[in-house]
Amino acid sequence: MVEAHGLSKAFGPTQALAGVDLEAEAGQVLALLGPNGAGKTTLVRILTTLLKPDGGWARVCGLDVVCDAPAIRPFIGLSGQFAAIDKLLTGRENLEMIGQLSRLGRREARRRGDEALQQFGLSEAADRLAKSYSGGMRRRLDLAAALIARPQIIILDEPTTGLDPRSRMDLWFAIEHLVAGGTTVLLTTQYLEEADRLAHRVMVLDEGKVVAVGSPGELKARLGGDVVELHVTRDDEFDMALAAIASLLDGRPDSDRDRLRLRLPAPGGQATLKMVFNLLDRAGVAIDDIGIRRPSLDDVFLALTGHATATSPAKPHPAGRRRGAREGRTP
Amino acid sequence: MITTEAPVQAKPIRTSRGAAVLTDTLVVTRRNLRRIRRTPRMMAVSSIHPVLFLLLFRYVFGGAIHTRRFSYVDYLVPGLLVAITLFGSTTSVAMATDLGSGMIDRFRSLPMARSAVLAGRCLADVTRSLFVVMILLVVGTLTGFRFHNGVLAAVVAIALVLAFSFSFSWLFALVGLIVKDPQTAQLAAFLPVFPFMFASTVFVPLTSMPGWLQAFARFQPVSSAVNAVRSLAEGGHHTALFVVLSVGWMIFFLAVFGSLSITRYRKS
Numbered sequence: 001m002v003e004a005h006g007l008s009k010a011f012g013p014t015q016a017l018a019g020v021d022l023e024a025e026a027g028q029v030l031a032l033l034g035p036n037g038a039g040k041t042t043l044v045r046i047l048t049t050l051l052k053p054d055g056g057w058a059r060v061c062g063l064d065v066v067c068d069a070p071a072i073r074p075f076i077g078l079s080g081q082f083a084a085i086d087k088l089l090t091g092r093e094n095l096e097m098i099g100q101l102s103r104l105g106r107r108e109a110r111r112r113g114d115e116a117l118q119q120f121g122l123s124e125a126a127d128r129l130a131k132s133y134s135g136g137m138r139r140r141l142d143l144a145a146a147l148i149a150r151p152q153i154i155i156l157d158e159p160t161t162g163l164d165p166r167s168r169m170d171l172w173f174a175i176e177h178l179v180a181g182g183t184t185v186l187l188t189t190q191y192l193e194e195a196d197r198l199a200h201r202v203m204v205l206d207e208g209k210v211v212a213v214g215s216p217g218e219l220k221a222r223l224g225g226d227v228v229e230l231h232v233t234r235d236d237e238f239d240m241a242l243a244a245i246a247s248l249l250d251g252r253p254d255s256d257r258d259r260l261r262l263r264l265p266a267p268g269g270q271a272t273l274k275m276v277f278n279l280l281d282r283a284g285v286a287i288d289d290i291g292i293r294r295p296s297l298d299d300v301f302l303a304l305t306g307h308a309t310a311t312s313p314a315k316p317h318p319a320g321r322r323r324g325a326r327e328g329r330t331p
Numbered sequence: 332m333i334t335t336e337a338p339v340q341a342k343p344i345r346t347s348r349g350a351a352v353l354t355d356t357l358v359v360t361r362r363n364l365r366r367i368r369r370t371p372r373m374m375a376v377s378s379i380h381p382v383l384f385l386l387l388f389r390y391v392f393g394g395a396i397h398t399r400r401f402s403y404v405d406y407l408v409p410g411l412l413v414a415i416t417l418f419g420s421t422t423s424v425a426m427a428t429d430l431g432s433g434m435i436d437r438f439r440s441l442p443m444a445r446s447a448v449l450a451g452r453c454l455a456d457v458t459r460s461l462f463v464v465m466i467l468l469v470v471g472t473l474t475g476f477r478f479h480n481g482v483l484a485a486v487v488a489i490a491l492v493l494a495f496s497f498s499f500s501w502l503f504a505l506v507g508l509i510v511k512d513p514q515t516a517q518l519a520a521f522l523p524v525f526p527f528m529f530a531s532t533v534f535v536p537l538t539s540m541p542g543w544l545q546a547f548a549r550f551q552p553v554s555s556a557v558n559a560v561r562s563l564a565e566g567g568h569h570t571a572l573f574v575v576l577s578v579g580w581m582i583f584f585l586a587v588f589g590s591l592s593i594t595r596y597r598k599s
Contacts, residue, residue, distance in 0.1 A: 045436075050439055078436070101443040102441055
């Protein structure tokens with residue numbers, strides 16, 4: 001459906017993409033995961049014919065994004081990073097306009113517009129100017145606009161950035177229904193949980209390069225099993241804790257000094273937990289919290305890139321916290 | 332809850348390329364007109380500008396400016412009709428705003444005509460010009476302006492003003508596409524305006540300028556349009572010549588700035 005090979009693009013001295021290969025199969029969700037500046041948007045702009053690559057090629061539905069750009073456009077629906085809706089038009093007018101510009105004809109554009117407004121729960125707000133919409137409503141309207149011509153491939157650039165948890169869930173449902181209907185979805189995200197929840201395949205991008213590809217399960221499996229995570233009570237005991245469990249840490253310790261948090265692989269499960277507990281107890285280190293955690297995609301990301309995912313603008317999902325997602329840590 | 336239908340292959344309506352460009356342009360024009368209608372304050376402010384110019388020149392400078400064949404108000408109003416369409420920063424600002432808001436990205440990802448976004452912008456701004464022209468004619472009439480050359484010539488004169496506005500707005504669209512930022516666009520749009528507006532026959536006759544400037548001021552696009560409109564409105568020699576010269580400039584502007592804007596739009 002979508003394939004690319006060796007894509008590269010530079011903006012002046014900045015190498016936004018440095019040889020990216022990509023493949024998205026029909027009816028699947030491919031998530032491009034990466035922090036700000038990883039090259040996600042550049043990749044999206046190339047695949048949607050908005051930008052020409054410096055090197056490499058990309059095909060959408062078998063058509064080249066450079067040579068056959070006009071022929072590709074009817075097949076794709078784009079929902080960009082900022083909701084590209086006209087705030088001085090009503091929801092209905094926005095959809096009708098995009099429908100008409102997608103060559104649907106006025107009557108059909110209007111009919112599908114009304115349909116979409118209903119599907120996305122915007123019927124009541126249909127005749128209000130979009131500037132009065134909430135962030136979530138704007139996003140839904142934007143998605144509705146991207147879908148109005150019923151494209152085979154829908155490309156979403158950070159669809160849920162800046163949304164509250166409720167709107168985020170709504171959008172996830174919408175995307176899942178799309179996929180159930182057979183649409184191919186390519187989405188970019190900074191949120192690991194989003195990729196985990198929606199994607200069949202995840203491509204991790206960092207500094208313009210693909211650092212890993214696989215299903216969320218495969219990526220997590222790379223980390224091999226469970227980890228023990230613990231939280232030291234006192235700032236001045238952090239180094240003591242590190243020293244106490246040094247024998248169990250192979251290589252780089254996964255530590256977060258600011259949050260007084262430590263993680264280490266737990267191949268032995270409960271036994272490892274007990275061992276860590278005893279070691280710390282003997283060294284006289286006080287701990288707040290200790291437990292076994294399943295690896296999250298966060299852990300995968302950290303392991304792959306050496307730094308955590310980008311700072312989330314808000315704490316987006318409480319669930320992420322429960323699963324040990326780290327927020328706001330910079331390398 | 333949200334449900335979505337199974338995607339079906341989009342069934343594009345087959346139309347000829349020309350018809351497609353026209354439809355797309357009209358759709359975009361309607362969008363822009365709606366935007367204009369929904370920002371009445373901007374319309375109000377942009378109509379104060381020309382009225383201010385009219386009153387200031389009519390009553391402050393007018394007494395010191397000698398126009399041989401015309402009363403000054405009959406000289407000034409046709410000139411201003413052309414000149415006010417040069418307050419085209421709204422075109423540049425709107426273009427830059429659309430670029431920044433992601434609207435242009437969306438348009439460019441659609442299977443629509445590339446030129447329609449720009450043509451729709453320029454057409455909508457001509458409508459705005461028409462509104463300002465009407466206001467200026469009303470205030471002009473109140474301050475003594477009259478058409479002295481018959482209704483038909485007056486209508487042709489106004490049509491010429493609108494055509495001039497359309498051709499010049501491609502330049503303003505280009506400025507918006509180049510500077511990209513609405514605030515900068517606001518300022519940048521005035522750069523091409525001042526020399527063309529003041530070194531022209533809008534406000535003063537050529538004879539008051541030094542010889543080297545007269546050469547420029549006589550034939551430059553704004554003067555050409557002003558001379559044609561003034562001739563049509565008030566009667567005079569060489570009307571046909573002025574009209575031909577001015578239409579020639581418009582075609583030149585459309586060709587040059589039209590193609591530059593469209594090229595720029597494709598790459599933006």
